[in-house]
Amino acid sequence: MREFHLDLNHPEFVFDPYPQLAELRENRPVFFDPAWNKVFFTRYDDIAALLRDRRLGRSILHVLSRDELGWPPPNPLTKNFDYFQSNHMLDNEPPKHTRLKGLMLKAFTSARVEGLREKIQRIVDGLLDRVQDQGSMDLLRDFAEPLPVAVIAELLGVPEADRHWLRPWSAGIVKLYELGYTDEQAKNADQAVVEFSTYVKDLAKQRRRRSEDDLISALVRVEEQGEMLTEDELVANCILLLNAGHEASVNGTTLGMLSLHHHPDQMALAREAARRGDHEFFKIAIEELLRYDTPLPMFERWVLQDLDFNGARLTRGMEVGLLYASGNRDTRRFNNPDRLDLTRKDNPHLTFGLGIHYCIGAPLARVELQTSFETLLKRLPKIHIAKEPVEYTGGLVIRGHKAMPVEF
Numbered sequence: 288m289r290e291f292h293l294d295l296n297h298p299e300f301v302f303d304p305y306p307q308l309a310e311l312r313e314n315r316p317v318f319f320d321p322a323w324n325k326v327f328f329t330r331y332d333d334i335a336a337l338l339r340d341r342r343l344g345r346s347i348l349h350v351l352s353r354d355e356l357g358w359p360p361p362n363p364l365t366k367n368f369d370y371f372q373s374n375h376m377l378d379n380e381p382p383k384h385t386r387l388k389g390l391m392l393k394a395f396t397s398a399r400v401e402g403l404r405e406k407i408q409r410i411v412d413g414l415l416d417r418v419q420d421q422g423s424m425d426l427l428r429d430f431a432e433p434l435p436v437a438v439i440a441e442l443l444g445v446p447e448a449d450r451h452w453l454r455p456w457s458a459g460i461v462k463l464y465e466l467g468y469t470d471e472q473a474k475n476a477d478q479a480v481v482e483f484s485t486y487v488k489d490l491a492k493q494r495r496r497r498s499e500d501d502l503i504s505a506l507v508r509v510e511e512q513g514e515m516l517t518e519d520e521l522v523a524n525c526i527l528l529l530n531a532g533h534e535a536s537v538n539g540t541t542l543g544m545l546s547l548h549h550h551p552d553q554m555a556l557a558r559e560a561a562r563r564g565d566h567e568f569f570k571i572a573i574e575e576l577l578r579y580d581t582p583l584p585m586f587e588r589w590v591l592q593d594l595d596f597n598g599a600r601l602t603r604g605m606e607v608g609l610l611y612a613s614g615n616r617d618t619r620r621f622n623n624p625d626r627l628d629l630t631r632k633d634n635p636h637l638t639f640g641l642g643i644h645y646c647i648g649a650p651l652a653r654v655e656l657q658t659s660f661e662t663l664l665k666r667l668p669k670i671h672i673a674k675e676p677v678e679y680t681g682g683l684v685i686r687g688h689k690a691m692p693v694e695f
């Protein structure tokens with residue numbers, strides 16, 4: 288297999304990865320990167336096929352031991368983080384994944400998401416009430432960050448007074464999803480897992496005593512019906528919902544706003560749709576914003592069984608990097624993919640993944656983003672980025688911004 292090094296942290300790549308991804312799709316649909324020790328795939332069809340292929344999985348330790356993999360012993364700094372990972376759906380494979388996801392879906396139903404729509408609108412309006420008369424804000428700090436945290440807090444049933452803990456806990460934990468974290472970050476993440484777990488256990492205890500109309504109460508009931516969601520699994524999956532459920536939504540909002548800002552014709556279309564209250568327009572437009580600049584541009588899979596794939600020999604224990612952001616711009620699948628077209632109908636983007644790990648929160652993320660963009664453009668029709676270039680946080684696992692000053 289051909290070798291190539293993809294410098295994921297190069298400032299130019301972080302700022303705009305799409306030109307290099309286009310070049311890779313043409314010339315290197317698959318390559319081995321010795322520095323990351325991964326085989327990368329860049330084309331839509333390959334990524335989609337591998338996501339559906341059960342010979343690959345998000346975890347490997349159920350198939351090979353650390354010794355067999357040649358891994359060092361577990362890092363004591365991430366003991367609690369590792370235990371948390373072992374209990375949530377994202378880092379498990381069938382049969383455990385099937386059981387965990389099935390139980391979570393019993394409580395995290397589409398009716399529950401629909402039931403949150405009005406609350407989400409109220410949260411959005413409340414955030415905009417605070418800044419409406421200012422004429423400017425940091426879209427990240429004042430809107431994009433607090434919104435999903437408030438929504439997850441509503442979903443789970445975290446009382447208002449405790450919500451300020453959620454963002455720092457989550458921000459600490461997700462650092463470990465980036466490639467190459469420091470010891471300091473590992474310690475912080477582990478501590479955040481401990482504090483967060485204690486908190487959720489306590490909340491679950493309260494809900495067992497007195498049930499409320501929230502997800503934790505519903506999960507406690509699922510657990511109590513003898514369905515085998517252990518306390519540790521309940522805790523781990525709630526923590527996962529918070530992490531998975533807001534980092535990407537935050538970045539989906541700022542990336543989406545930047546895309547609109549760079550495409551004045553599309554911004555004008557969206558503004559007009561917001562003025563006439565066209566919810567259907569935003570349902571389609573949000574999908575395009577999520578495709579055009581992908582908040583979670585890359586996910587990995589382990590090879591669980593040897594396979595030959597389009598000329599590449601993938602052996603058990605290898606790691607594969609699937610560049611969803613690249614697949615989302617593939618001309619073999621999308622018509623004129625480098626064009627932002629908010630009315631695009633044929634849009635099977637990879638932004639929420641595919642296969643058994645398909646995002647459980649996609650319906651909630653969609654409601655959040657539809658409500659956000661429609662309301663932002665309706666209430667602040669002149670909104671535009673105040674200062675460019677905007678700074679990126681770096682990393683290709685979570686693509687986001689450090690701040691986004693806007694005027695309106």
Ligand code: HEM
Pocket residue numbers: 345376377378388439527528529531532533535536539582583586587637638639640641643644645646647648649651652
């Ligand atoms: C724009 C927002 C979001 C994006 C782009 C996103 C993206 C994704 C992707 C790509 C995956 C699959 C990962 C893989 O293929 O390895 C995933 C899984 C997941 N997401 Fe989301 N997500 C978003 C919002 C949410 C929300 C709001 C929640 C929860 C409230 C959530 C919870 C989860 C969970 C629990 C999984 C694991 C599912 C499984 O392993 O079966 N996500 N998400």
